[in-house]
Amino acid sequence: MNLDEAEEGVLRDTSDQVVVLCRELGREDLAVRTEDAVARIGRDVLVVAVTGEFKRGKSSLVNGLLGVWVCPVAPDRSTAIPTIFRHGEANAVSLTVAEGQGQRVVKGVPADLDGMVLEGDRDVPGLRRLVAVAEIPTRFLESGFSLIDTPGVGGLGPGYGEAVVNLGGVADAAIVVADAGAPLNMDTIAFVEKLSRACPALVVALSRADLYRHGGAAGEIGEQLSDRGIEADVIPISNSLRREALRTGDAQLNAESGFPALLAAIESISSRREVTARVAAEAKIRGVVGALSREVDARQARAASPMPDWATLVAEARAALDSARKDAARWPTMLNDGVSDAATAAEFDLRAGLRRALKEFEEELELGSGAIRVEEFRGRVQARVQTELAPVFEALESRLAGVERELHSLFESEPADTDVTALPPDLPSEWGTPQGRQNRGLKAAAGGVYGGLRGAQSGIMLVGVFAGIAGFGLGTLALVGIGAAFGGKQLMDERGKRALSRRQQARTAVRQFIDEVQVQAARTVRDVAREQLRRQREVAGERAAACVARRAEALRLLEEERERTVAERAAQARALEAWRSRLDRVGARLASGSDR
Incomplete structure (x- = not known):
């Protein structure tokens, strides 16, 4: 039955209008579906897609329809890509x-199809197979048909649904x-339902029916x-049986x-192809128009929604700007006070620790008896000073890091803007947490505590080196050389002096050493504080x-909005x-x- 040209023209004109509306509303997906549905009308051939689960005999069925055994079939591999069979005297495949970023076409002959379409072959990194087309001369294809052998999907999972929708448009x-031995499972039924909505006509072929009586589960x-x-x-x-019949020519x-029944069903679909295609296209266009109507309804509802409370929004933006300006005005005081307090606390800890060390050694010298072991005593003094200095600078690190965090949180507390282009640049690394940070400025300054010690009056020479500093922490102190009161010639040569005199000299040397430290x-603490400030x-x-600029821009x-x-x-x-x-x-x- 031929379509009235006027009616077909109206349908195509209507579909064109719908496609324009789809694209104006940003629904390219609906535009493509509409174009595909209308493209079916007047098509010279009936395009039949063969679908189903893995290993149900799809490729063998394609061969049975073609009447020649050309579609690849393997017991241990399945079809990996769609394969299109259409009439052509060239007897070639591509x-x-x-x-x-591009595509290319590989040419071949029907014998090459195995390597082209079956899974596991030609799987080269960076190379993805898309579709194969075979042009072969068979009576079935020449009579107005084209077949698509599709890859099977185990369980017909959700990922296959979208592919079915696309296939239905073609x-x-x-x-x-499906298998004739059992009723369809729920996944397969859902698949068939989806396919029936996408494709104008449907046939269910139950393979391996020769293994069951009365067609197996066909009735169910x-x-x-x-x-x-x-x-x-x-x-x-x-x-x-179809393959054997083709080989032997056995009609029974x-x-x-x-x-024969399957071919008759396909012929029946083909005989009413134009009517079916038009009805399906009209139904598709109605569905698209309905979807567009719902889209417009939703947009109109949003457009009719209450206006924003501009007074409140502007007031909040002004408050945020005022807050940023206040923070910009008060951060110097916060910084100065924080660094000053950190330095003061470090000096207090330093004095307290060194006083403790001095008191311990004076008590030892006061209460001790016998000769002083100079080397052993000197080492203990040096080690004791080291243990007092280490926590002082570790605490200074922690306090200065706390000042950083407080200053950081002051600015981070500002509400974030939705306009990312207005955001300030990322903070530099010194604004991060102190863990793992290597602050070379402080490290070098702290090193001067030892490197700069020279007791001119007492003759004490102390050279210090920091090693293995983590953050502001102190490492191992290596001390070399001590003169005058600590092992100088005076102490070593005057062995005959009284022990009390030696202790008094040692006490003086220790006090002088600790005062210098x-x-x-x-x-150094003050220098470090100034540098950090x-x-x-x-x-x-x-x-x-x-922050101020960002808030002003947001306002x-x-x-303007x-x-x-x-x-x-x-x-x-x-x-x-x-x-x-x-x-x-x-x-x-x-x-x-529709009324007509």
């Missing part, structure tokens, strides 16, 4: 592959291959489909294979300025109303066509 009919499967309103012929077939075997260490002032100044954008929102909403409402009117006209045109 494989389209994606490579990098094929005029689909053959679902027919009831399953009928219960769900799915119109599909259920036909038991046997691929093995061919009849028993079920293929205290002076130099306190100076300078560094953090530079970073915090930039950060504060960025400006918000005020308030001014233009009313006008934009009005324009959007007019555009949506125009879309609604066009959709209504298309819907009325489709309805009048």
